[in-house]
Amino acid sequence: MVQSCALDWAKDKGYHSISFLFPLTFWELNLLKDRLSLIELLQTFYPELKELDASVLNEDGVWFILDGLDEFQIQLNFDCPAVSDVSEASTVDSLVTNLIRGNLLPRAHIWVTSRISDEYQIPPFYLLKKTELRGFSDEEKEQHFQMVIGDDDLVNKAINHVRILRSLDSLCQIPPICTIMSCPALAAVLSSKESFLRELDLGYNSFSTSGVQELAEGLNSMTCRLKILRLQGCGLTAETCQYLSQCLMQHQILQELDLSSNGIGDRGLKLLSHGLGSSSCRLQTLKLYCCGLTVLSCESIGEALKSETSTLLELNLSNNSLKDAGFKIICEGMYAWCSLQKLNFLLPFSLTYCSLTDSCCAELASGLMSKENILSELDLSHNNLQDKGVKKLYIGLQIIKLLYYERLLFIEDSRSGRRFLADPSSQKSLGNSCVVFA
Secondary structure: OHHHHHHHHHHHOOOOOEEEEEEEHHHHHOOOOOEHHHHHHHHOHHHHHHHOOHHHHHHEEEEEEEEOHOOOOOHHHOOOOOOOOOOOOOHHHHHHHHHOOOOOOOOOOOOOOOOOHEEEEEEEOOOOOOOOOOOHHHHHHHHHHHHHOHHHHHHHHHHHHHHHHHHHHHHHOOOHHHHHOHHHHHHHHHHHHOOOOEEEEOOOOOOOOHHHHHHHHHOOOOOOOOOEEEEEOOOOOOHHHHHHHHHHHOOOOOEEEEEOOOOOOOHHHHHHHHHHHOOOOOOOOOEEEOOOOOOHHHHHHHHHHHHOOOOOEEEEEEOOOOOOHHHHHHHHHHOOOOOOOOOOHHHHHHOOOOOEEEEEEEHHHHHHOOOOEEEEEEEEEOOOOHHHHHHHHHHHHHOOOOOOOEEEEEEEOOOOHHHHHHHHHHHHHHHOOEEOOO
8 A cells, every 4th residue: 555655646646745755664674773864764765865955854745654663673662862853863763753753854744554463652642543454355355366366266266265264264354464375376376387477576465484485386396487576575584585595496497586675684695595506597687676685695696696607697786785895795706707787786875884985996897807797787876986986997998898888877976087087088988888977
């Protein structure tokens, strides 16, 4: 429902009085450990707000959607010190509490979603209105099974199975549970010889570890022909990665895997890397946007890229705190055996602990000059590379003989760096490359 509201607003189909809408999930807020201001928090998830005048947030028409309070790992303390300045640093839970109390941006609209069991965290005094969303009706359950499963025979089997168990029938009023019940049926579809399913998008459904295990069993079938699997925003944990890793080792047809917006962390990536490094893995696109990865994950990624059998062409590591040290480790994988064509290192977290600096650019330039390198798109947006870093990268682009580069993005509006790359001789050396200052 949250995503539906945000989409309607973005498409100008509703909420016309709202100028800014900020959906924030509590499970993503769990990843922020350092003290930061509300402005820095918003820029972490919405880096395009870097140039935003903070004063506009004090006006009418600002809407915060805080989704999934029951997933927040910190108990809200409504006796915490007051924070009224959007530029004042504090803990994440304190910022959330002060938003709800109205100390921060008192004219903003605040919508908090939660399970009924956790609604007590917010004192009734701060609740202007409370709404309970009812679950699926019997007819809606059948429609949901039909939408997720597709095959009529399997839909009927799933519905009959649910009706036999009365408690399960009640649980299926909850959409995520209803989806999880579809996992065995989906696995059956994937493993069916008659299945022509090539692409499966299950994004933003809630899956348990057992649900992912069921799906993996279908993927591991010799008759499965699925090429694209999207599981973004499904609440996956590190434990689920062991089953996905097995899929990469056994399912030689899968070409694209999207695990974005799942808190798998370093432990999950390590489990996944066993499959990535397998000689049987044929994955071409891997999306790990906002997965709670740190420098600890970079060695596993680098080793996978260096594998002789690696077929990876596109890698998205946006919104992960990899830092310079992690970046250098991954750069080592851009040599001899790396087939990577797109590398996205968009790190919009606070520059105090997540930015790349000019110190990583020499290593990257060396990778760009490698004759085996065929990198065609490089996104380094929202990093503090500065003039020195830009010039180091320019050397790599200038020396390389075959210019495959299509786009270089730098967040810093570096004046001398801009003049340097705008020089006619620099442009001539860069050929058809495009340098954009974001």
